[in-house]
Amino acid sequence: MNRNRLLAAFISHITNMxxxxxxxxxxxxPEIAQSYKNEIKNSLTIAKSYxxxxxxxxxxxxxxxxxxxxxxxxxxxxTKLGRRMAKGYDNIDISLIEDFxxxxxxxxxxxxD
Amino acid sequence: xxxxxxPKNRIGLPIGQYVTILPLEVQLKQKSVFKPYFYNVRRxxxxxxxxxxxxxxxxxxxxxxxxxITGSFLEKGFRFNDIxxxxxxxxxxxxxxxxxxxxxxxxxxxxxIGLSSDTFFSGLSIDPLYRLMISKxxxxxRLTFKLKRNLNYxxxxxxxxxxxxxxxxxDFLTGDxxxxxxxxxxxxxxxxxxxxxxxxxxDAAIESTFKISVKDIKENFIDKxxxxxxxxEIYNNVSELILERIHESK
Numbered sequence: 001m002n003r004n005r006l007l008a009a010f011i012s013h014i015t016n017m018x019x020x021x022x023x024x025x026x027x028x029x030p031e032i033a034q035s036y037k038n039e040i041k042n043s044l045t046i047a048k049s050y051x052x053x054x055x056x057x058x059x060x061x062x063x064x065x066x067x068x069x070x071x072x073x074x075x076x077x078x079t080k081l082g083r084r085m086a087k088g089y090d091n092i093d094i095s096l097i098e099d100f101x102x103x104x105x106x107x108x109x110x111x112x113d
Numbered sequence: 114x115x116x117x118x119x120p121k122n123r124i125g126l127p128i129g130q131y132v133t134i135l136p137l138e139v140q141l142k143q144k145s146v147f148k149p150y151f152y153n154v155r156r157x158x159x160x161x162x163x164x165x166x167x168x169x170x171x172x173x174x175x176x177x178x179x180x181x182i183t184g185s186f187l188e189k190g191f192r193f194n195d196i197x198x199x200x201x202x203x204x205x206x207x208x209x210x211x212x213x214x215x216x217x218x219x220x221x222x223x224x225x226i227g228l229s230s231d232t233f234f235s236g237l238s239i240d241p242l243y244r245l246m247i248s249k250x251x252x253x254x255r256l257t258f259k260l261k262r263n264l265n266y267x268x269x270x271x272x273x274x275x276x277x278x279x280x281x282x283x284d285f286l287t288g289d290x291x292x293x294x295x296x297x298x299x300x301x302x303x304x305x306x307x308x309x310x311x312x313x314x315x316d317a318a319i320e321s322t323f324k325i326s327v328k329d330i331k332e333n334f335i336d337k338x339x340x341x342x343x344x345x346e347i348y349n350n351v352s353e354l355i356l357e358r359i360h361e362s363k
Contacts, residue, residue: 005284012281019274032268039275050285083352084270088360 003054010050011069014108015076017043018100022081026091044104051108058109066111073101152256153249153311154187161186164219168198169253171214177202178230183250195222197246203229238263241304242272242297248311262307267362269355273301276348280341288333295319295330295344302351322347 017040024036055061061069077097085092105111117134147166151157157165165182172180177200184197196219200208208225215223228236236243238260247256276298279291286294299318303310316327323343325335 002284009278009282009285012278016274016278023271027267029265029267032265032271035271039271084356084359087356089267089270089356090360 006050006054007065007069010047010054011072011076013043013047013050014101014104015073015080017047017104018073018077018097019080021100022077022092022094022096023084025093025096026089028091047104048108051110060112061110066105069110070101070105073105074098077101150252150255152247152252152258153313154251156189157187157251158191164196164221165251167218168196168215171218172198172200172211173253175200175202175206175211178254179256180253181247181250181256182252183246184224187249187251193221195224198223198225199233199247200225200227201230201233202227234260239265239268240272241269241300241310244304244310245296245300245312245315262304264305264358265362266355266359269301269305270352270359273298273348273351273355280345283337283341288331288335291333291335292319292327292330295323298344298348298351302347302354305351305354 020036020040020043024033024040027033027036051057055065060066074097078094081092081094081097085094102111106113147162147169149165149169168182169180179199179201181199181201182196183199184195185193186196196215198215200211206227208227212223212225215221215225237247237258239262248258250256276294279286279294283291296315296319299322300310300315303314303318308314319330320326323330323340325340329335
């Protein structure tokens with residue numbers, strides 16, 4: 001399978017996961033917050049399955065790849081959350097983006113700990 | 114000769130009176146005729162109706178307010194993966210035993226969702242995917258669908274986000290997964306537009322929008338470029354409709 005397509009699929013799920021993590025903190029309804037938590041788990045599971053197909057799990061991705069992956073995820077999360085903030089979605093804390101992205105990528109050994 | 118013993122002290126059966134002898138099971142079956150309510154289910158295989166009767170009999174033991182069967186089990190044929198059962202009951206109970214019993218008797222994987230009446234009706238008024246699920250069902254008691262829609266834009270935003278991943282994952286998703294994500298997106302659109310929400314109306318909207326049959330989507334016979342182009346356009350439109358009013362959901 002084409003590696004670039006796998007990377008795009010992987011990026012979309014990590015992006016989705018981080019967007020959900022931040023919206024879960026922004027939302028005031030416990031029921032919807034719980035749904036966000038479920039979706040975070042779901043995205044993480046799928047992202048993990050792609051990660052193993054991109055590069056051996058015990059090695060981090062080559063540095064040019066991991067920089068590109070990290071930057072792209074941060075950019076996309078920022079765009080998605082920015083749209084919501086512009087429309088009046090309150091309590092979105094965009095200062096959390098980089099920490100959440102780094103944690104997810106370290107957990108999946110995309111970048112070194 | 115077979116003999117039947119009757120107690121000496123009995124009421125309403127005097128000595129010498131002619132009687133009919135029937136097995137108790139037959140008599141009970143004749144008394145309680147199984148009459149569930151079918152919603153948008155035009156035809157169901159007799160075997161499935163028998164299974165539903167068995168399920169209702171098992172669930173009845175916990176005295177629920179209502180029992181609803183929904184999902185792929187009600188589709189034509191036997192391609193379903195499991196049986197989705199909604200049990201409406203106001204007391205909280207553990208459904209594991211009921212689930213095990215149903216699985217033992219039917220031999221089919223069972224997915225039970227337990228809800229109180231309030232949660233059930235609130236779900237119908239705010240949740241398009243839930244409303245879509247219930248639009249085709251078999252229930253023990255009559256259901257009311259004429260509930261006013263209550264639009265919670267943050268909930269809709271959450272539900273729509275799930276469909277966001279389709280274009281980037283196109284090559285890795287099965288036809289059924291693509292159909293599920295497309296169906297959710299279109300159901301949300303129809304819900305926001307206050308249009309009728311049933312499996313039939315959603316499928317018709319998918320087919321007219323994407324110019325492709327639902328069967329072809331499920332079988333993954335899809336032109337990637339054309340499909341993704343329309344999908345992204347619709348996704349952005351629905352997202353815009355929701356975000357325009359997101360400030361209304363506090």
